[in-house]
Amino acid sequence: KNEVEQSPQNLTAQEGEFITINCSYSVGISALHWLQQHPGGGIVSLFMLSSGKKKHGRLIATINIQEKHSSLHITASHPRDSAVYICAGMNTGNQFYFGTGTSLTVIP
Amino acid sequence: NAGVTQTPKFRVLKTGQSMTLLCAQDMNHEYMYWYRQDPGMGLRLIHYSVGEGTTAKGEVPDGYNVSRLKKQNFLLGLESAAPSQTSVYFCASSFGLANYFGPGTRLTVT
Numbered sequence: 552k553n554e555v556e557q558s559p560q561n562l563t564a565q566e567g568e569f570i571t572i573n574c575s576y577s578v579g580i581s582a583l584h585w586l587q588q589h590p591g592g593g594i595v596s597l598f599m600l601s602s603g604k605k606k607h608g609r610l611i612a613t614i615n616i617q618e619k620h621s622s623l624h625i626t627a628s629h630p631r632d633s634a635v636y637i638c639a640g641m642n643t644g645n646q647f648y649f650g651t652g653t654s655l656t657v658i659p
Numbered sequence: 660n661a662g663v664t665q666t667p668k669f670r671v672l673k674t675g676q677s678m679t680l681l682c683a684q685d686m687n688h689e690y691m692y693w694y695r696q697d698p699g700m701g702l703r704l705i706h707y708s709v710g711e712g713t714t715a716k717g718e719v720p721d722g723y724n725v726s727r728l729k730k731q732n733f734l735l736g737l738e739s740a741a742p743s744q745t746s747v748y749f750c751a752s753s754f755g756l757a758n759y760f761g762p763g764t765r766l767t768v769t
Contacts, residue, residue: 596757637702651701652701
């Protein structure tokens, strides 16, 4: 069993829909990262959070430390949001545990 | 600030050949990492470094060697490439909780 599990693996949405990607982890972490990987391959860090909630534009990330669960929400989704979203937990030794990613396709 | 850069971006090797992938960062970060990404498996840590002159094994170190002679550079070497090492390789560096990725190197071993 992977230390970090994401769901769903694949997600197709219509433009404008509200999207939620979930991440559960079973190891102790000091921070959780949400990463975005576009079809070109580059990886961008979207959020890093250790508690509560963060918002950046149409993206919102939340984490519940007690339940070891995080969610990434995208409001008013757009085709340019199509990408793979990766959840990664970081432990106190700065090592990362990665989920296998959620592939999101937003259809116009 | 160039961030994290990787060279080369693409490479095709024959089985048994050797090569070195270079990762460079200009942010003065202590921690640097090499990952490989394979379909359906997510990112897996090959080796990492917590500072100049130090390296440590990650989850999948076999077949790879690394060196961190200068703080800004982290080299990943394949001494005798195998088809199982066909993958996309990502370098990353971190400072505190922030993490920065390079653009990736697509390696094919035939």
